[in-house]
Amino acid sequence: MATATPSSLTVPHAASSLHHHNQQDLKFALSLPKPRCPIFSVYPLVLNRRRERNYVKWVDGTLQNDAKFRVVVAALAAEAEVDEGLVEEGEEESGGGGVAVAAPPKPKKGKAALPLKRDRRRSKRFLEIQKLRENKKDYDLKTAISLLKQMASTKFVETVEAHFRLNIDPKYNDQQLRATVNLPKGTGQTVKVAVLAQGEKLDEAKNAGADLVGGQDLIEQIKGGFMDFDKLIASPDMMPKVASLGKILGPRGLMPNPKAGTVTTNIPQAIAEFKKGKVEYRADKTGIVHLPFGKANFSEEDLLENLLAAVKSVEANKPSGAKGVYWKSAHVCSSMGPSIRLNIRETLDYKLPSNA
Numbered sequence: 001m002a003t004a005t006p007s008s009l010t011v012p013h014a015a016s017s018l019h020h021h022n023q024q025d026l027k028f029a030l031s032l033p034k035p036r037c038p039i040f041s042v043y044p045l046v047l048n049r050r051r052e053r054n055y056v057k058w059v060d061g062t063l064q065n066d067a068k069f070r071v072v073v074a075a076l077a078a079e080a081e082v083d084e085g086l087v088e089e090g091e092e093e094s095g096g097g098g099v100a101v102a103a104p105p106k107p108k109k110g111k112a113a114l115p116l117k118r119d120r121r122r123s124k125r126f127l128e129i130q131k132l133r134e135n136k137k138d139y140d141l142k143t144a145i146s147l148l149k150q151m152a153s154t155k156f157v158e159t160v161e162a163h164f165r166l167n168i169d170p171k172y173n174d175q176q177l178r179a180t181v182n183l184p185k186g187t188g189q190t191v192k193v194a195v196l197a198q199g200e201k202l203d204e205a206k207n208a209g210a211d212l213v214g215g216q217d218l219i220e221q222i223k224g225g226f227m228d229f230d231k232l233i234a235s236p237d238m239m240p241k242v243a244s245l246g247k248i249l250g251p252r253g254l255m256p257n258p259k260a261g262t263v264t265t266n267i268p269q270a271i272a273e274f275k276k277g278k279v280e281y282r283a284d285k286t287g288i289v290h291l292p293f294g295k296a297n298f299s300e301e302d303l304l305e306n307l308l309a310a311v312k313s314v315e316a317n318k319p320s321g322a323k324g325v326y327w328k329s330a331h332v333c334s335s336m337g338p339s340i341r342l343n344i345r346e347t348l349d350y351k352l353p354s355n356a
Contacts (some may be wrong), residue, residue, distance in 0.1 A: 129153060130338045138343040141307070141350050144332055145300050151337035152296035158334040159188075160296055160303060162310055164289040165328040174321030177289065178259050178282040181313035185302040186277035188295035193271050194218065194229035196238045196256070201267055205233075208268035209275065216241065222248060229254075231274050233262050253280075277306075281314075289314060296334055304352070307332065311347055 122130075129151045133139070139147065152158045168175040194212035195205035196219065205213045212218065212229055215238070222245055232249065234242050234256040242256060249255040256262040260280045264270045281291045291314075293306040311330075318326055330347060331339040 125153065126336075126338065133338065133340055136341065138341050138346075140343055140346050141304060142300070144340045144342055145303050145307070147340055148303070148332055148334055148337070149296060149300065152334040154336050157188075158296040158336055159292050160294050160298075160332065160334050162289075162291045162293055162307060163331045163333070163339070164291070164311075164314055165330070166283060166287050166289065166314075166322070167325050167328050168283060168287045168319055168322050170283050170285055170287060172321055175319045176283065177314070177317060177319055178257075178280075179313060179317040180259075180261050180278055180280045181291075181310050182273060183277040183279055183293060183306045183309055185294060185298065185306050187279060187292060188298065191274050192228070192230045193274055194232050195267060195271070196232065196234040196242060197267060198235070198238060201235050205267050205271065208271040210267075210271050219245065227252070227254075231262065232256055233264070233267060233270050233274075235267060236263060236265060239263060279310075281310075308350065308352065315348065 132150060133147050148160060152160070166177070168177060170176045192211045193209075194214075195201075195210045196215065197205055197213070198215045202213055202215070210233075214221070219241055232254050239256070246255060258264075261270055261273070261278065262280075279291065279293075281289050283289050291310050293310050294303050298306075315326075327344045327348070330342040330344055332342065333339040
């Protein structure tokens with residue numbers, strides 16, 4: 001049962017005491033102005049202002065020294081109603097003397113019952129193939145590639161990717177990583193190459209198999225929104241004109257750059273390399289390299305060879321400012337599947353069989 005406050009117990013008692021008081025004193029008490037704040041005390045009720053010399057006492061319902069100080073009697077009926085409401089509320093909560101017990105929550109079903117919040121947004125297919133691998137377990141290369149092919153179960157041919165977390169901070173110039181790697185078995189994609197050149201370089205590019213060749217006219221098309229190509233190669237003498245395309249090509253990763261091999265005098269060789277499977281990679285702002293190294297329909301041997309080429313390239317292009325342990329973690333996955341963690345030491349020391 002709820003316990004009433006001192007004020008709710010005192011005022012009704014004061015009301016019963018006033019019942020026997022003479023009508024003249026009661027009318028005088030009720031006619032006094034309302035105070036700024038209510039004053040309450042336990043019975044016998046004593047109202048006292050410590051800072052004033054004069055004070056007023058209620059003793060057994062008798063008003064004393066009423067001419068020296070003003071006494072306010074609160075709305076007794078309202079207080080009595082509050083007191084009754086508290087009693088009724090306490091009886092409802094106790095349920096006639098018993099203890100109220102909260103109803104148990106309903107058990108969650110389906111995806112809502114999964115412990116990890118990220119899994120609740122996954123598809124049923126993803127949750128099923130996720131059971132094929134153990135979380136936080138380091139796999140050797142052959143086992144990881146085999147699991148990866150099993151997990152690529154969508155209706156289209158998925159791209160397989162490698163993700164390397166490195167101990168670098170790219171905000172420093174000596175810890176930035178940007179390079180290219182030639183995948184021996186290709187990427188499995190058709191690469192559309194455009195070339196910006198002039199003079200004899202135009203004819204060389206056409207003969208080398210470039211899909212698009214042009215000079216100032218191609219620059220104007222790109223400014224107008226034409227982006228129907230995957231790689232843009234430029235000769236060094238065209239770079240002053242290409243500089244005006246920086247805001248358009250930069251965010252898309254298509255701006256020609258000597259480090260990426262897209263600014264060169266040997267245009268036929270550059271076209272052949274990108275057609276065969278040359279891939280550009282760079283570390284993002286968190287120091288992670290994301291690199292595609294084939295398709296899910298490649299054989300395990302081809303994927304293994306491409307992955308080792310990517311690992312060796314990242315190791316060979318280690319930034320000069322990288323200190324301590326260079327490799328933090330390495331994962332492989334298909335574009336629509338869960339990641340598989342690799343054993344870094346075994347990956348770095350792995351050597352292909354002689355017949356590969």
